[in-house]
Amino acid sequence: xxILKKIMTAIRGGTRELGESIVDxxxxxxxxxxxxxAQESLKKAKHDLTQVMAKEMQASxxxxxxxxxIEKNEGYVADALAKKEESLALEIATKVAELEQDKAxxxxxxxxxxxxxxxxxxxxxxxERQLKDYERQLTMVKTTENVQKATAAIxxxxxxxxxxxxxxxxxxxxxxxxxxxxxxxxxxxxxLDAENSGKNLSDKMKQAGIGDTQSAAEAxxxxxxxxxxKKA
Amino acid sequence: MNIQDYAIRISQNxxxxxxxxxxxxxxxxxxxxQIEINGMNGFPIFLTKTQNQIICIVYLWSEDEVKSEKRTxxxxxxxxTSISIPLSAYARVGNRFxxxxxxxxxxxxxxxxxxxxxLNENAIDVVTAMEDFLK
Numbered sequence: 001x002x003i004l005k006k007i008m009t010a011i012r013g014g015t016r017e018l019g020e021s022i023v024d025x026x027x028x029x030x031x032x033x034x035x036x037x038a039q040e041s042l043k044k045a046k047h048d049l050t051q052v053m054a055k056e057m058q059a060s061x062x063x064x065x066x067x068x069x070i071e072k073n074e075g076y077v078a079d080a081l082a083k084k085e086e087s088l089a090l091e092i093a094t095k096v097a098e099l100e101q102d103k104a105x106x107x108x109x110x111x112x113x114x115x116x117x118x119x120x121x122x123x124x125x126x127x128e129r130q131l132k133d134y135e136r137q138l139t140m141v142k143t144t145e146n147v148q149k150a151t152a153a154i155x156x157x158x159x160x161x162x163x164x165x166x167x168x169x170x171x172x173x174x175x176x177x178x179x180x181x182x183x184x185x186x187x188x189x190x191x192l193d194a195e196n197s198g199k200n201l202s203d204k205m206k207q208a209g210i211g212d213t214q215s216a217a218e219a220x221x222x223x224x225x226x227x228x229x230k231k232a
Numbered sequence: 233m234n235i236q237d238y239a240i241r242i243s244q245n246x247x248x249x250x251x252x253x254x255x256x257x258x259x260x261x262x263x264x265x266q267i268e269i270n271g272m273n274g275f276p277i278f279l280t281k282t283q284n285q286i287i288c289i290v291y292l293w294s295e296d297e298v299k300s301e302k303r304t305x306x307x308x309x310x311x312x313t314s315i316s317i318p319l320s321a322y323a324r325v326g327n328r329f330x331x332x333x334x335x336x337x338x339x340x341x342x343x344x345x346x347x348x349x350x351l352n353e354n355a356i357d358v359v360t361a362m363e364d365f366l367k
Contacts, residue, residue: 135284143282146262147289150280151325153260154291168293168359168366171275175356178273 003031003137007144031138038131042124049120056113059106066103070096235263235281241341242267242348251349267348274352279344286335288347290355295327297366306365319347320354331355 073096080089166174205211233241239255242265246252251269258264258278265279275290298306310322310329320333331354333347 139282139284143285143287146280146282147287147325149261150264150278150287150289151291151328153258153262153264154266154278156260157258167297169297169363172359172363175273175359 003140007140028138028141031134031141035131035134035138038127038134042127042131045120045124045127049117049124052113052116052120056110056117059110059113062106063103063110066099066106070099070103073099235265235279238279238281238341238344239265242345245341245345247345247349249349253345253348269349269352272352273356275355277348277351279348281337284337286337286339286344286347287332288335288344288351289325289330289332290351291325292329292331292355292359292362293366294329299365299367302365306362309362309365317354317358319350331358 073092077089077092077096080086080092202211235257239257242253243255251272254268254270256266258266262280267277267279268274269277275292278289278291280287280289314322317331320331323330323332331351333351335343335347
């Protein structure tokens, strides 16, 4: 089941009323049941796996100990032959043959356990993937529902408290107005700063007799006097 | 953390840039946290939580605010620019276009706050840039 497809069908079919659940709750419950089942089978597979792994280890230990036994007895056969004890050598060799049969059985068992382990592991991986997928799809349903319900709660809230969810233009105007106020305030502050520092400087210069120390009126008078002198 | 915990912890937080937050819970079928950034012009951000995700949403504009003759152009522009917008993506909920960011529920508070601040900045840019498409 592709949940996104279901969501799309629901939206196309006009089930986009806010708060209305996109996938019927029955569908969600089935999903949750599937997730639970997958989790359960995963748990069982894990339990089986540990048992089979234990058996495999036991078989492998047996193979080792029988192999050691065989090696030891083969040594005895050689010793008996060296001492020309033919019948004793045959007796020990018979034991070795029995041990070898035993070993073959244990090796078979060990191999079949190994195969079983491999199978269980791949089953578990498959279940994990399935589980992840179910969870991901359930997330889609739940998220869709949640966001729709959240939107409904928000619109309801704004409807009752009268602090309307503003239109984008209104918001933009408000933001711009605030920004302008902020800019204006900044500009005013900067100008004030500039004026203050400029005034301070010219005051200091005047006191020190540096720069243009004449007043504006004096300057105009001097200029006009010079002009009159030229004409005359 | 539930929505109340987020409300408390976000209200107490002050970012390195000096942002502080005003939080208000909205009760409904699901709990929503309304977050406003003090001293920053912008949009209220709505935070809601699901089992695996924290979703932060800004409501941009509704279908009836869109100039009908420019609607397709607007939608294409949204698709074309969505990936460029850091941490946020476009969506539509009901008849409202939204900008949203989704985080894992395991995200720490700093990540959630980063999302909230970025989302607000993105929303201002988006509305300013998309103004021509709106009535």
